[in-house]
Amino acid sequence: MGAAAGRAETVEELIARLASAPAAGELREAIASALGDSTLRIAYWLPRQERWVDRLGRPVEVPAASDARCATTRVMCDGELVAALVHEARIAGAQTTLRAAAAAGRALEGERREAELRARLSDAVASRARIVEAEESDRRRLERNLHDGPQQRLVSLALELKLARGKVASDPAGASAVLERAERELKGAIDDLREIARAIHPAVLSDRGLKPALVALTHRAPVQVELDCLVEGRLPAAVESAVYFVVSEALTSAVEHAHASEVSVEVAHRHGKALVQVKHDGVGGADTRIVGLADRVSALGGCVDVDSHPGEGAVVYAEIPCE
Amino acid sequence: MALRVLIVDDHPGFRTSARLLLEADGFDVVGDAEDGLSGLRAARELRPDVVLLDVQLPDMNGFDVAARLADGGDAPHVVLTSSRELSDYGPLVTRSGARGFVAKSELCGAVLASLVG
Numbered sequence: 001m002g003a004a005a006g007r008a009e010t011v012e013e014l015i016a017r018l019a020s021a022p023a024a025g026e027l028r029e030a031i032a033s034a035l036g037d038s039t040l041r042i043a044y045w046l047p048r049q050e051r052w053v054d055r056l057g058r059p060v061e062v063p064a065a066s067d068a069r070c071a072t073t074r075v076m077c078d079g080e081l082v083a084a085l086v087h088e089a090r091i092a093g094a095q096t097t098l099r100a101a102a103a104a105g106r107a108l109e110g111e112r113r114e115a116e117l118r119a120r121l122s123d124a125v126a127s128r129a130r131i132v133e134a135e136e137s138d139r140r141r142l143e144r145n146l147h148d149g150p151q152q153r154l155v156s157l158a159l160e161l162k163l164a165r166g167k168v169a170s171d172p173a174g175a176s177a178v179l180e181r182a183e184r185e186l187k188g189a190i191d192d193l194r195e196i197a198r199a200i201h202p203a204v205l206s207d208r209g210l211k212p213a214l215v216a217l218t219h220r221a222p223v224q225v226e227l228d229c230l231v232e233g234r235l236p237a238a239v240e241s242a243v244y245f246v247v248s249e250a251l252t253s254a255v256e257h258a259h260a261s262e263v264s265v266e267v268a269h270r271h272g273k274a275l276v277q278v279k280h281d282g283v284g285g286a287d288t289r290i291v292g293l294a295d296r297v298s299a300l301g302g303c304v305d306v307d308s309h310p311g312e313g314a315v316v317y318a319e320i321p322c323e
Numbered sequence: 324m325a326l327r328v329l330i331v332d333d334h335p336g337f338r339t340s341a342r343l344l345l346e347a348d349g350f351d352v353v354g355d356a357e358d359g360l361s362g363l364r365a366a367r368e369l370r371p372d373v374v375l376l377d378v379q380l381p382d383m384n385g386f387d388v389a390a391r392l393a394d395g396g397d398a399p400h401v402v403l404t405s406s407r408e409l410s411d412y413g414p415l416v417t418r419s420g421a422r423g424f425v426a427k428s429e430l431c432g433a434v435l436a437s438l439v440g
Contacts, residue, residue: 147379151406152334158428159340166347178343185336 010034011096015103025055027107031085034100039070040087044112046119052084055111057118062086073097077105082112127295134292142196149192157185202244209233210240214247214267221251223261230268239322242300243267243274246293250278250316253289258282258314269322273302276318284308290316325351326439329371329399331362331388333381341375341430348432359383366392371399373439375430376421378405378412386419393420400439404430 014034032040043052071092075083160182167175205213218225254260260282294304308314356362378385401421423438
């Protein structure tokens, strides 16, 4: 009884301290002291991202249900989930715990907002680092593709022309056969270069816009693709590129990662936003390719969402502001 | 007597063209290999006079293969080759113990003979 009364008094003290706007970081100590639990930690809820973070915006785990050692008490503010107090199991459901959680709601909402800002900043830094890494990786792949493809073919072509020149006088039929091979190498090099150039940036996109570019892209896909592009006219070049990139990467993911047999692509322009939906019937599951997509789209202020369950296909949604 | 050549390169198109070109220029191409380890094995078995060795192989780089070829007794002359230029590799070619370097597009019997002669 005495101990319970002592804790009740400290909750009163906590309420008084909350009124005087405690400095950053003092809130945890005040609540821990009020509840007599030095192990207490606070996790802040980020509703848009549906994850928990600490005061510095770093991801943290919150136990789903109480176990023998610790339990969580949810903290609400104006009917919204704000934070969770992770504390010793022995004080779970205690009146003092519930009163402290109720009293701290408003103050924790303030800390939650700060944590959310820090988490966003840290996500932006990580995203920028991934974009730089992806660009570096693209450059390495481009160099390798040029080296292994057209460069090798042109080398063979140079050698075959040399060989043919040596045979022209002494063995015209042999020279002709070598020239035929050289011609094949040259055509192969042209095809390789066309593929590589298209992968860097499809000319049809900049010349004729999104719809013809998506028609060409989906037509080349190795699976059946149903395309519904409701975009008429042109969008800003960066948005057109991003939409094309989303569809292209999502298609590649559907084919190579998810082994889909049917894909549907819908693109629209509504309320100042380009909206993309790519749906497939493949195996679903996470693909790192989609992380690269999200980074590129978020750099334009947009967002990517994936609804995927192993074995049940997946839908990739992207929303990109056009202004 | 014709110099006996082993070609080590992972691109089949280059192996074919190089073989035809060198044979037309009077070399005896005794074999070819598509990576470093099979190149080393072929060099032991075929005892060529010259190994025309690509710098960028799938399992190991040509400089390491050149160093291992130089280790054996009665080592063949190694000529490194690449679709890149000599200047892309800085001093690595001279340090590798190879007799020289020829850009793939410049390959012909006369250049190879001048490097190993």
